[in-house]
Amino acid sequence: MFSRRWTAVGLILCLGVLTPVTAWCQETEPRLLRGTATPTFNSVGLAVDYDGNLPEGVACEVHYRKQGTAEWKKGLDLILCPQDKQFRGSLLNVVSNTVYEVECRLVRPADATGSPLSQLSLTAQTWPEEVPVGQVKEVPENSGAPLVIRDQGKADAWVVYRPAEGKTATINPGMTSAHAVVIEKASYVVLENVTVRGGQTDGVMVTDSHHVRIRRCDIAGWGDPGVKKTGLSKGLYVDSNGKLIDGQAGVRVAERTSQVVVENNFIHDPRGTANSWTYQHPNGPVGVLLWCTDGNNVVRNNDIIGSEDHWWNDAISSYPNNQVNGGPYRDSDICGNVLCFSNDDGAELDGGQINIRFFENWVGIVLCGVSGAPNLRGPAYIFRNLLLVSGEQDWRGGVGFKMGAYGKQAGTAVIAHNTVVSKKHGFGGNYYGAPAGEKRRAGPILMRNNIFVCRQKDLLTAGYGPGESEGDFDYDLVKKDGIDPPIAEWEKHGVIAAPNFRNAAAGDYRLLSDSPGVDAGVVLPSLNENFAGRAPDLGAFEHGPDESMCFPRRHDGLSVFPLHVSVDPATGQAGAGEISLSVPPSAGSRWTAHVNNPHVHCEPASGSNAPGSRTIRLRVDDKLEKPANPPYRAAVTFRTDKGYNRTVMVEVQFTPPAEPAASAPAEQNLIVNGGFEDGLEPWSKRDKGEITSETAHGGKQCVMMSHPGDGNGYYFAYQKPLKLEAGATYRLTAWIKTKGLPAGSETFVRCVAEPSNTMHLSPIVKGEADWTKVEVEMTLKAGDDRIGIYARCKSPAEGSAYLDDVSLVKLAQ
Structure with missing residues (x-):
């Protein structure tokens, strides 16, 4: 059950199933x-054993402080x-290399005295950012042999493998060995700023080791590309023996490993690629694989970048999914990473998920953002992530959060302060296959303070409700009818609206100050207390002095802007292909741009x-052919000589060639197919447009925009670029009809002159109306030589708008 109560500091939670006490059982207090406190850099996993009979609604509160300070802070309840006869949970957002004192207090919600039923004290010291170096072993500039590390360093004297001062180092055994780098039976060792190439199976393999740091390395070119073989039950690529290729990793963290840190690495371009869902479940290479580890590991601040030629199965993958020690397992952090080009998941947390934290990651160009299916023990904490689920290789859209249970085993996931923009759905809770003879089950979920912007449904409720798994969903931003099927108890304090982002096209998903979702969240102790305003903002980003365009947040100081760039080889789009790069001296003395697409170049x-x-300018090959499903997707990763990285996503748009200005005499209609008698081309369907013959102003058909009634504005755009004359005057004419729209609706045509981005609006048709002529005249400013044309309909209720007989003419001077 979910038992909760509210206090001035926020939500107190007790999630799970209370074991009933039968009448014949002797009651015990x-x-x-006993308990354990297991730290990483910025988190502490807590596990506390209990006995006796728990009263209904009992909670295990957490209070903590830095050692030597007087003030106790409240954490999220365990x-x-x-x-497992335990209470479990995590301290979040704590400071590295710091000793914390923790008190766990078992309390009744109605206990006015404040005296706990039982209390337990714990202490933990978080990990230091840097380690004491005892010995440095220089890696040669070029080595054709695998590097094998078996050193046994000490806690106060680590062994560091790195290039000689002022040199670079490359390990490249090609395909002569299974792994380019092997770290086995080692402890207190560092592999730093080494270029790793080759390995039949993996780039780097870590096994039977503890206290290992792999940092600032460039890892690529591993694995078997295989050959295509169709007709398999799943997958597409097999090796020379006909065996399906899967799970070959840039970094494999394998059995009997703990306290392994994989950080600030650039992991990219495996030799093979994963199949799309066209060939059933993807199989193929992964960036990082967590394979039956002992837990307490960290994967942070890595750029794990696939490409259109080298797709991941998962950028971060887990194995085995259905075992408790699968994947990250326990007391581990995955944070600050950029994960893109995955035919399945950006990251898999699947397995035990005992105090697993996934936070401040940027996931994009994937089928699914984060998989937590199954969560066998829990709890998992997923917070402050930006998930841009635009689709896999063949543009299939999936879901932001793919959660689920396995059989009767189910752990809880806390999902808070994420921003999810999805081609399909935002959240689903019963995505894991059930054992034979059982139906799929959803896992317990606590959902708070998220933003969902999804083309289909925001929250899928299958598996929740009476007699099923417990879901507590509230204080999230969702659209009207975004919960399917509706559950009355969900989102009682939610915001039903569309957010206003600062500049989504540039990758800036911070909210504007007047956007829905600002100051609309609920306080979650240790997770969001440093908010500005009346309450926390919804989504991954909070207003305040610490807000930064550069995401994920990293301490190296390397920054890029914007995070997303669109370029067009047809129009050039002056200025649109520019990136601002800043490299502080501490991050390196030189930088290099690595582009994952041969047709995109940096200058x-x-x-x-x-x-x-x-300023770095992006250039696209003039002869780049338009793909079957545009746009063309790419990424640029800027890497310094010290091994720090920042990635920018690139979209190559393909616009049909513009008509030359000289071919447009006065009073000639410059719009092609303005009456829609030839279908949609060259109009872009964009949001809601479709051809209909149920009504028309002229001819036999027009375009219809069906509005779902969510209060948002939906657009229908003219796709063919219009090359015009600066200083000339043009008149746009269109006919609009509306049906079933309320008085508060607005339908109109908008012209945007470029590159000045000057807007010109037609008269607005409000409510329901028969065919109405609207016109707008515009004189282009100096420098403006093209316009975009958009029909827009905004309505708080369902209805339809129709557009027909659109014309654009140049007026005589």
């Missing part, structure tokens, strides 16, 4: 027996895990560090 492609920022 509940006690906290979550009841009755199958310059490398350079020396200098104060301030510099």
Whole structure:
């Protein structure tokens, strides 16, 4: 059950299933027996054993403080895990290399005295950012042999493998060995700023080791590309023996490993690729694989970048999914990563998920953002992530959060302060296959303070409700009818609206100050207390002095802007292909741009560090052919000589060639197919447009825009570029009809002159109306030589708008 109560500091939670006490059982007072506090850099996993009979609604509160300070802070309550007779949870957003004192207090919600039923004290010291170096072993500039590391360092004297001062180092055994780098039976070792190439199976393999740091390395070119073989039950690529190729990793963290840190690496371009869902479940390479580890590992601040030629199965993958020690397993953090080009998941957390934290990651160009299916023990904490689920290789859209249980085993997931923009759905809770003879089950979920912007449904409720799994969903931003099927108890304090982002086209998903979702969240102790305004903002980003365009947040100081760039080889789009790059001296003296697409180029492609920022221009090959499903997707990763990285996503749009200005005499209609008698071309369907013959102003058909009534504005756009004359005057004419729209609706045509981005609006047709002529005249400013044309309908209720007989003419001077 979910038992919760509210206090001035936020939500107190107790999630799980309370074991009933039968009449013949002797009642015993509940006690906290013993506990563990397992730290990483910025989190502490807590697990507390208990015995006795728990009263209904009992909670295990957490209070903590830095050692040597007086003030206690409230943390999120621990979550009841009755199958293990434990309360478990995590301290979040703590500071590295710091000793924390923790008090766990078992309390009744109605206890006015404040005296706990039982109390337990714990202490933990978070990990330091840097380690004491005892010995440095220089890696040669070029080595054709695999690097094998078996050193046994000490806690106060780590062994560091790195290039000689002022040199670079490359390990490239090609396909002569299974792994380019092997770290086995090692402890207190660092592999730093080494270029790793080759390996039949993996780039780097870590096994039977602890206290290992792999940082600032460039890892690529591993694995078997295989050959195509169709007709398989799943997959597409097999090796020379006909065996399906899957799970070959840039970094494999394998059995008997703990305290392994994979950080600030650039992992890219495996030799093979994963199949799309056209060939059933993807199989193929992964960036990082967590394979039956002992837990307590960290994967942070890596750029794990696939491409149109080298897709991941998962950028971060887990194995085996249906075992408790599968995947990250326990007390681990996955944070600050950029994960893109996955035919399945951006990241898999699947397995035990005992105090697993996934936060401040940017996931894009994937079928699914994060998989937590199954969560066998829990709890998992998924917060402050940006998930841009635009679709896999063949443009199939999936879901932001793919959650689920396995059989009767189910752990809780806390999902808070994420921004999800999805081609399909936002959340689903019963995505994992059930054992034979059982139906799929959803896992318990606590959902708070998220933003969902999804083309289909925001929240899928299958598996929740009476007699099924428990879901507590509230204080999220969703659209009208975004919950399917509706559950009355969900989102009682939610915001039903569309957010206003600062500049989504540039990758800036911060909210504008007047956007729905600002100051609309609920306080979650240790997770969002440092908010500005009356309450926390919804989504991944909070207003305030610490807000930054550069995401994920990293401490190296390397920054790029914007995070997303669109370029068009047909129009050039002056200025649209520019990136501002800033490299502080601490991050390196030189930088290089790595583009994952041979048709996209950076000018310059490398350079020396200098104060301030510099402009990098993107150029696309003029002869790049339009793909079957545009746009063409790419990424540019800027990497310094010290091994720090920043990635920008690139979209190559393909616009039909513009008509030359000289071919447009006065009073000639410049719009092609303005009466829609030839279908939609060259109009873009965009949001809601479709051809209909049920009505028309002229001819036999027009275009209809069906509005779902969610209060948002939907557009229908003219796709063919219009090359015009600066200083000339043009008149746009269109006919609009509306049906079933309320008085508060607005339908009109908008022209945007470029590159100045000057808007010209037609008269607005409000409510329901028969065919109405609207016109707008515009004189283009100096420098403006093209316009975009958009029909827009905004309505708080369902209805339809129709557009017909659109014309654009140049007026005589």
